[in-house]
Amino acid sequence: MATNLEFIKSETVNQVISFSMTDCFSDKYENYFVTIQGLDHNNLTRHITALRFINSSGVVTSANYDLAKLGMMSNNTFSDDYATAQTSINEISADGYGKGSGSSFYVYNPYSSSNYTFVNYQVSAFYDIHGSTRGVKGIGVLNIAETHTGFNIFDYGGFNMYNGKISVFGVK
């Protein structure tokens, strides 16, 4: 039976500060499902990873991203984090002490030249020296109506990322 969640591509992320998942969005799908698993920072303390989109000129770094995310700590109160006019959507993934992480997100309308690109994301991370779990439920938008052919993730503090695997699926 033909089904409608279609694997597009998978890539590994290792020993790089920034990684671009290129040519994964097309006119074949309107929405996408992305997983990031295993990403860590090789025994460094807590780190977060941010998301940007890629247009025909490269990675979009202008201050046109808005985001809101609920940070849920297993050993602390939850936090409302929100911002507008940012240069990325931060905490698309997070990790600490080389213990890995898992995150997923839906991307809506990335290839449409007439719509903004939106995301819903969720993260589960081992995050803190005290061994706490951090969960994140977040939303984001790139407030530019243009075609995006892929996305970029990068370490928010400029450190190398290790052991990650990114998979992209089209929701047909």
Add this chain to the structure above:
Amino acid sequence: MSGSLVKLDEQIVSTPVSSVNLTGMTSDYDVYVVQGNNISLDTDADLLCIRTLIDGTQQTASSYDKAGMLLKANTTFQDIHGTNADFWYLDMILGTATQEIGNFTTYCFNFGNSSEYSFITMESTFRNTHSVLQGIAGGGIYKVAEAHNGIKYYAYTGNIDTNSRFVLYGLKK
């Protein structure tokens, strides 16, 4: 989970309509996914509402509960909750300005089970009637033990606008 999602119905609004019905829920699936993208409404500050369907008939009992968190890009978040309403809604208060559009993914559980309540999880991301990024993370229950074979999306006061897209998928067992 690659290859586990089967499209059952798709509606792309070609002219403004008050509602969209997605049908095709059968005993072949236990869990369904509804995805909406590029959702727009033709009336400012209008809501996208949801009801269950039985053979095309919307269920209007005051038995819809929901709870969740409304995330906002410009201020602290809001607990959203309610009981005994006669519809669910995704807290997408959309406007008519440019790019005040919504996107969502809803999982539907137990819709085919006549002996249990029907449940949904809801997540959305949208620019609201003030062009502010918002999104809901939460869930809802329809507190009637009956089988439903469809789901209805409708605008509370006006119409769902052109190019809004709704797709119903079954999760293959």
